[in-house]
Amino acid sequence: MLYKRSSQLFAEAEQVIPGGVNSPVRAFKAVGGTPIFVKSAKGAYLYDEDGNRLIDYINSWGPMILGHAFEPVVNAVIEKAKLGTSFGMPTELETQIAALAVAMVPNIDKIRFVNSGTEACMSAIRLARGFTKRDKIIKFAGCYHGHSDSFLIQAGSGAITFGSPNSPGVTAGTAKDTLLATYNDLENVKAVIEANKNEIAAIIVEPVAGNMGCIPPVNGFLEGLRTLCTENGILLIFDEVMTGFRLAKGGVQELFDVDADIVCFGKVIGGGLPVGAFAARAEIMNYLAPLGPVYQAGTLSGNPLAMAAGLAMLQTLNEDATIFQRLEDKTAYLAAGIDKVLKANKVVFTINTIGSMISVHFDANPVVNFKSAANGDNETFKKFFHGLLQEGIYIAPSAYETWFITDALTYEDLDFTIQAIDKVSKTF
Numbered sequence: 091m092l093y094k095r096s097s098q099l100f101a102e103a104e105q106v107i108p109g110g111v112n113s114p115v116r117a118f119k120a121v122g123g124t125p126i127f128v129k130s131a132k133g134a135y136l137y138d139e140d141g142n143r144l145i146d147y148i149n150s151w152g153p154m155i156l157g158h159a160f161e162p163v164v165n166a167v168i169e170k171a172k173l174g175t176s177f178g179m180p181t182e183l184e185t186q187i188a189a190l191a192v193a194m195v196p197n198i199d200k201i202r203f204v205n206s207g208t209e210a211c212m213s214a215i216r217l218a219r220g221f222t223k224r225d226k227i228i229k230f231a232g233c234y235h236g237h238s239d240s241f242l243i244q245a246g247s248g249a250i251t252f253g254s255p256n257s258p259g260v261t262a263g264t265a266k267d268t269l270l271a272t273y274n275d276l277e278n279v280k281a282v283i284e285a286n287k288n289e290i291a292a293i294i295v296e297p298v299a300g301n302m303g304c305i306p307p308v309n310g311f312l313e314g315l316r317t318l319c320t321e322n323g324i325l326l327i328f329d330e331v332m333t334g335f336r337l338a339k340g341g342v343q344e345l346f347d348v349d350a351d352i353v354c355f356g357k358v359i360g361g362g363l364p365v366g367a368f369a370a371r372a373e374i375m376n377y378l379a380p381l382g383p384v385y386q387a388g389t390l391s392g393n394p395l396a397m398a399a400g401l402a403m404l405q406t407l408n409e410d411a412t413i414f415q416r417l418e419d420k421t422a423y424l425a426a427g428i429d430k431v432l433k434a435n436k437v438v439f440t441i442n443t444i445g446s447m448i449s450v451h452f453d454a455n456p457v458v459n460f461k462s463a464a465n466g467d468n469e470t471f472k473k474f475f476h477g478l479l480q481e482g483i484y485i486a487p488s489a490y491e492t493w494f495i496t497d498a499l500t501y502e503d504l505d506f507t508i509q510a511i512d513k514v515s516k517t518f
């Protein structure tokens with residue numbers, strides 16, 4: 091496949107946009123080559139500026155769980171746009187999507203809408219700090235909670251991809267309040283809490299990590315975090331930006347039957363428009379302005395187009411309980427197919443999967459935390475990525491990102507992908 095026009099467009103973009111992209115991991119720096127410029131997308135496919143059709147396993151990094159240009163979402167946005175695109179005043183739509191989200195997700199009474207997952211997580215820790223009157227937070231190495239200052243400490247996703255998990259520009263003062271722990275290691279978390287008794291406001295975690303590949307929690311990890319938080323007056327924040335409304339209607343809280351104190355959302359909740367949200371029981375949410383002292387605001391928060399898209403998406407997921415099982419079945423089929431061909435081609439690998447998230451790591455050992463994720467062979471990943479691109483398959487241009495399975499993928503698409511992986515892995 092040729093990507094000539096994409097390369098030209100990238101060269102033009104580089105003149106006026108830093109690195110030619112508006113989010114670093116898109117730039118292909120970790121895999122080499124130049125990014126693909128998209129013209130349109132429908133269902134499971136991307137159509138690029140060179141006229142290629144690509145099967146999409148990124149799906150806008152998560153939101154397009156039902157495929158691109160999903161009609162109920164597109165129609166809802168078109169109809170709303172005709173009525174005005176932003177008011178900065180309350181609309182009934184905001185209450186409708188809030189009520190639906192509260193009904194779908196266990197253990198939350200109220201939800202506040204923002205514009206991105208970054209904003210949701212940033213606001214959640216401010217709320218936790220205000221509520222507990224403590225300053226420190228615990229985050230896990232390799233987890234990514236957006237690009238706000240407190241989280242760019244051993245962050246996953248694009249941050250690890252470029253080898254800069256700690257960003258210049260984050261002050262030492264901010265960094266000192268972020269304590270690091272090891273994902274899937276409760277003893278380590280206990281030790282960090284012990285060393286900072288009565289100082290920790292919150293533990294924030296991706297309850298299924300998706301920014302160092304897909305890493306599910308080991309048995310007892312989430313339950314253990316819940317117990318440690320309860321025993322120590324710490325709020326447990328689940329960053330469900332990737333997993334919310336994806337792994338189950340009620341996200342990881344429902345799937346693992348573990349209650350978080352605050353839950354952050356993004357991606358699916360906006361149906362592909364810029365939406366984030368954070369939610370908790372009333373006692374905590376009422377601590378937010380205008381009811382409480384913790385300030386948080388936004389001109390475009392609750393934007394009618396974004397809310398219309400999100401509502402159409404959540405309604406579909408709420409009404410058709412079979413979607414999540416279908417997604418899981420497709421993921422399991424893909425994983426089994428990849429496993430078979432990679433074994434046959436004597437490739438060293440590990441596949442992690444849960445629900446509609448999957449990642450392929452080029453290392454033989456179990457991938458359970460940042461350290462084990464970092465052991466993957468990036469040279470093999472590069473060959474894998476570019477080989478698949480030539481076959482018309484688009485996975486994330488980084489070994490540290492999960493793939494997202496969409497309901498629009500057919501079993502023919504999955505078979506095509508498995509055959510392509512067979513062909514590509516023969517050349518390793």
Ligand code: HOZ
Nearest residue numbers: 113114115116151247301
């Ligand atoms: N934060 C995203 C990866 N987990 C990247 C977003 C993007 O580049 O669009």
